[in-house]
Amino acid sequence: MCGIVGLFLKDKALEPRLGEMLTDMLITMSDRGPDSAGIAVYGQDRDGLGKLTVQSSDPTGFDKLGGLSSAIGAEVSVRVVDTHAVLEMPEDKITQARAYLRENHPDIRVMSAGEVIEIYKEVGLPGDVAKRFDIPQLHGSHGIGHTRMATESAVTTLGAHPFSTGSDQCLVHNGSLSNHNALRRELRHQGVTVETENDTEVAAAYLTWRLQEGDTLGQALEAGLDDLDGFYTFVVGTKDGFGVLRDPIACKPAVMAETDQYVAFGSEYRALVNLPGIEDAKVWEPEPATVYFWRH
Amino acid sequence: MQVLDLSEITLREANAALQNPTEGSNETAWEIVNARGSHAIAVGLDAPIDVQVRGSTGYYCAGMNAQATVRVDGNVGPGAGENMMSGALIVEGDASQYAGATGHGGLLVIKGNASSRCGISMKGIDIVVHGNVGHMSAFMAQKGHLVICGDAGDALGDSIYEAQLFVRGSVKSLGADCVEKEMRPEHLEKLAELLKAGECDAKPEEFKRYGSARELYNFNIDNAY
Numbered sequence: 428m429c430g431i432v433g434l435f436l437k438d439k440a441l442e443p444r445l446g447e448m449l450t451d452m453l454i455t456m457s458d459r460g461p462d463s464a465g466i467a468v469y470g471q472d473r474d475g476l477g478k479l480t481v482q483s484s485d486p487t488g489f490d491k492l493g494g495l496s497s498a499i500g501a502e503v504s505v506r507v508v509d510t511h512a513v514l515e516m517p518e519d520k521i522t523q524a525r526a527y528l529r530e531n532h533p534d535i536r537v538m539s540a541g542e543v544i545e546i547y548k549e550v551g552l553p554g555d556v557a558k559r560f561d562i563p564q565l566h567g568s569h570g571i572g573h574t575r576m577a578t579e580s581a582v583t584t585l586g587a588h589p590f591s592t593g594s595d596q597c598l599v600h601n602g603s604l605s606n607h608n609a610l611r612r613e614l615r616h617q618g619v620t621v622e623t624e625n626d627t628e629v630a631a632a633y634l635t636w637r638l639q640e641g642d643t644l645g646q647a648l649e650a651g652l653d654d655l656d657g658f659y660t661f662v663v664g665t666k667d668g669f670g671v672l673r674d675p676i677a678c679k680p681a682v683m684a685e686t687d688q689y690v691a692f693g694s695e696y697r698a699l700v701n702l703p704g705i706e707d708a709k710v711w712e713p714e715p716a717t718v719y720f721w722r723h
Numbered sequence: 724m725q726v727l728d729l730s731e732i733t734l735r736e737a738n739a740a741l742q743n744p745t746e747g748s749n750e751t752a753w754e755i756v757n758a759r760g761s762h763a764i765a766v767g768l769d770a771p772i773d774v775q776v777r778g779s780t781g782y783y784c785a786g787m788n789a790q791a792t793v794r795v796d797g798n799v800g801p802g803a804g805e806n807m808m809s810g811a812l813i814v815e816g817d818a819s820q821y822a823g824a825t826g827h828g829g830l831l832v833i834k835g836n837a838s839s840r841c842g843i844s845m846k847g848i849d850i851v852v853h854g855n856v857g858h859m860s861a862f863m864a865q866k867g868h869l870v871i872c873g874d875a876g877d878a879l880g881d882s883i884y885e886a887q888l889f890v891r892g893s894v895k896s897l898g899a900d901c902v903e904k905e906m907r908p909e910h911l912e913k914l915a916e917l918l919k920a921g922e923c924d925a926k927p928e929e930f931k932r933y934g935s936a937r938e939l940y941n942f943n944i945d946n947a948y
Contacts, residue, residue, distance in 0.1 A: 677839055677857075680801060680819065696779050696800060697760035710779070710798060712819055712838050715858065 428586075429552075430574035430603040431681075433662045433692035435721050436567075437667035441688055441703075446565030450690075450700045452558045453572040457553045458651075459694055463587035464556040465548025467597040467664055468570040472543050477518035479527065479609025480538040480545045482511050482584060488535055504529075507557045510584070511538065511547050518542060521594075529649065536622075538586060539594030543567075543666055558599045568723060571664050571692075573599040579607070579626040590628045591630045593635035593667035598628040601679045601694060602658035610654065612659030630655055648672045662692050667723040677715035684708040690721050693710035725750055730757040732812045734764065734867040741791075758802065765793045768810070782917065785812040789830060804831040807848055813922070820857070823850045826867065839876065842869045845886055851921025861888055870917050872925045879935055889914050891925055897910050902936040 432452035436442055461542060485487060489505060489512045498502045503524070504515045516524060521540050528535050539546035547560040552572045557563065573588035581587045586643035590599040604610075610633060614621060619636045621628050633654065637647035644665055651661075651672065660679040663670045671692060673681055684691045684699050686708045692701045696710070713719055727737040741753060751772045758778035760766055765774050766783055766792035776784070779797030781804070789808040797814035807826040814822075817835035824840065826848025832848070833841075841858035842850050847866040855873035862878070864886035874892035883900020888901070897903075914927040 675858075678820065682819075694759060695781055696798065697762075697781055700759040712817065716837065 428460050428576045429659065429664050430459030430694045431599050431601050431692060432456055432572045432698050433669065435569040435690040438688035438714045442568055443566050445567040445570050447563040448702065449570045449572050450563045452693060453557060453699050454554045454576060455698045456574045460576045461525055461552055461577045461606065462582045463548065463550040464553035464573065464576050464689055465538065465546065465587045465589050466562055466570060466572040467546045467589040468565045468567040469543045469546055469664060469666065470545060472628045475518055475519045476515055479514045479540050480511055480539050481535050481689050483535045484510060487533060491532055493525060495524060500522045503513060504526065508561065511546055511551060539591040539597065541666065544591065544595045544596065544597060546589055546591055546597060546667045549584055550582055550587065569664060569669050571597060571599050571662050579603050585623050586625050588627060590631040592628065592632040593638060596632040596635055597664045598634060599662050600630060601660045602656035603658065604630060604655055606656040626663060631662065644668055644670050645718050645720045652716055660690060671713050671719040673715050675716040681713050682710065683713055684710045724752045726754045726756060729759065729761055734761055738766060741765055741768050741774060746771055758867060775890050780815065788812060797857065801851050807831065823848050830920055836873065840912055845869065851917055851918055851923055853923055861886055869919055870914065870921065872923060881934045885935060887927065889930040891930045897933065899937045901933055904932045904934045906932045
């Protein structure tokens with residue numbers, strides 16, 4: 428069991444409240460996943476700037492980042508939030524910065540990279556995780572959260588969701604994949620690196636690979652129906668999009684709601700009850716093996 | 724009318740009140756407000772009371788019900804009316820997966836659509852769905868009736884025993900050992916009774932009947948691997 432929440436805002440007036448609304452939804456899903464929790468938020472696009480969200484289990488880890496700026500030859504701003512830090516830099520320096528971190532500071536792990544995405548995830552109760560990272564104050568156009576009850580790999584920060592394997596992409600998962608080892612090997616042959624033993628990361632990497640090959644997110648999800656074996660309800664995010672896919676058996680629960688102001692996802696209806704106008708929203712259960720996708 | 728407000732009392736307190744109504748009391752009408760998707764609302768009831776639930780519910784609404792009539796004016800989550808023994812659950816909206824699973828008796832009415840596995844392993848319950856049902860509905864259904872006024876998804880009635888299925892719309896596919904059967908006068912009569920009880924004005928003549936071909940009942944050496 429795991430819990431998923433997601434919010435894709437159509438009404439810009441709600442953007443300052445994204446973090447607060449997602450936190451409320453996430454905490455409601457605590458009993459579906461008390462092991463760990465995580466959230467991906469898509470914030471404001473700042474021309475030419477990109478960001479890396481990095482994590483270090485050593486609290487002094489970020490002190491070492493002083494050398495990054497001179498290594499990539501550009502100014503880097505560092506905002507430390509508990510065990511994570513958001514590094515802002517020119518967008519075209521992101522790849523270089525990742526290479527520098529990989530070589531010089533392997534203990535600092537990249538949670539996400541892109542123009543707008545920030546990912547925060549940790550072991551612990553969803554409410555505690557949200558508090559540590561001050562999630563309620565985050566603004567954004569869309570976001571996805573996950574509460575984890577681990578089945579396929581250990582309860583660790585890196586095993587928590589969301590997983591991000593491509594620029595501004597993220598994926599959360601309720602379920603378990605049965606062909607993730609074979610697929611991980613196959614992706615490696617395609618030059619796609621999967622960092623953990625976690626099954627969900629393989630699904631994220633698979634979608635990233637399909638997108639690199641030229642698929643739209645919708646096409647990538649369609650292809651996933653053939654290539655991903657197991658139980659899954661996925662919610663995925665891209666820079667401007669939000670998608671949902673359930674496997675053909677569809678035993679992992681999902682409820683969606685749509686109004687003029689937002690599209691919302693919850694593993695259970697409980698997660699949606701505090702959203703504005705939910706009483707009059709269109710509420711439905713997404714169909715099995717059907718791709719749902721919204722874009723800004 | 725006695726009102727139980729789930730924003731003021733715990734679910735356990737609400738269910739305890741419904742499970743232990745004062746014997747001989749004339750107060751048989753109850754209302755649950757602020758359901759807000761809570762799980763296990765009005766489960767384990769065993770008295771001829773009427774319960775009106777305001778809003779949508781989570782898992783297992785009216786599970787294990789006996790005698791009581793529970794109405795929900797929203798949607799219900801997974802496992803609504805699971806293992807119902809008697810009484811009724813009437814849902815104005817949609818039902819999530821495995822509604823009416825393993826039900827032994829009573830009536831489940833879903834006025835919207837039911838999701839996958841509706842009536843899985845049903846053992847005597849009558850289910851009337853005004854809309855569609857999802858895949859694997861009536862899987863291993865043993866006894867009782869499933870009436871589907873809309874369409875049925877894949878593998879309807881897979882490995883069915885002696886439950887009777889009536890479908891007005893299309894059937895995407897039939898499961899193993901489920902076949903269309905002749906609609907005889909006694910079936911039309913039973914269907915009319917079920918539709919009336921299910922508050923549905925569809926005409927029995929518009930339905931087709933499905934049931935077991937009974938070919939899985941005995942071991943067939945040709946099926947061995």
